[in-house]
Amino acid sequence: MRFLTFSLLALTIMSSISCRRAEKLPPSPAFSPGPPRQWDIGSELAKHPLPGDMDDGYLEFQKAPNMSFGITTARGKISARCHERHDLLIYVHSGSARFHVGEKDFWTATGDVLFIPRGAVYSAESQDSRLLEFWSVFTPPFDGKDVVYR
Numbered sequence: 001m002r003f004l005t006f007s008l009l010a011l012t013i014m015s016s017i018s019c020r021r022a023e024k025l026p027p028s029p030a031f032s033p034g035p036p037r038q039w040d041i042g043s044e045l046a047k048h049p050l051p052g053d054m055d056d057g058y059l060e061f062q063k064a065p066n067m068s069f070g071i072t073t074a075r076g077k078i079s080a081r082c083h084e085r086h087d088l089l090i091y092v093h094s095g096s097a098r099f100h101v102g103e104k105d106f107w108t109a110t111g112d113v114l115f116i117p118r119g120a121v122y123s124a125e126s127q128d129s130r131l132l133e134f135w136s137v138f139t140p141p142f143d144g145k146d147v148v149y150r
Contacts, residue, residue: 037062041071041093045133050075058136068141074132080123080150086138088116094133097124121150 039061050057056074071093072078080100096109101122106114108124116122126132136142 041133041135045071045073050131055079056132058142060142063141066141067137067139069135069137070142072132072134072136074124074126074134076126076132078122078124078132080121082121082148082150083116083118083138083142084146084148085118086140086142086146087118088122089137089139090114090116091135091137092133093135095130096127097132098127099124 044059044061048059050073055076056072056078058070058072060068060070062069072090078097090113092108092110092112092114094110096107099106099108099114099122101114101116102120106112107127108114124132
């Protein structure tokens, strides 16, 4: 019991020392996406459903000087494309898919994260009948002008 008490005390002291040593810097206004906000993804998708004549679409939630983020939805597949000037980070919110990125294949499911570097050709195919929903983060901010479809 004494060993456990001593261990907890030592961890508490060490963590407080390391916290005091860390220098807290104010956020740079040029790179801040703004004040904290919350989005209810389900409500946003209900307000802005994917039109019936579109296979996939991107709903942007926020844009900042160095990044933008939103949700990408797709029915069945995302056609082959690349972004010439944007890196893309994808969090799989709903559905499962087989992603093709460059020469690699990735099996993804809800909760997985995928990084797609600029210039890499990528596509995806659904593995079930659900609508695919991906949280997408672009850097620099997505402007839609650099998408090249293959």
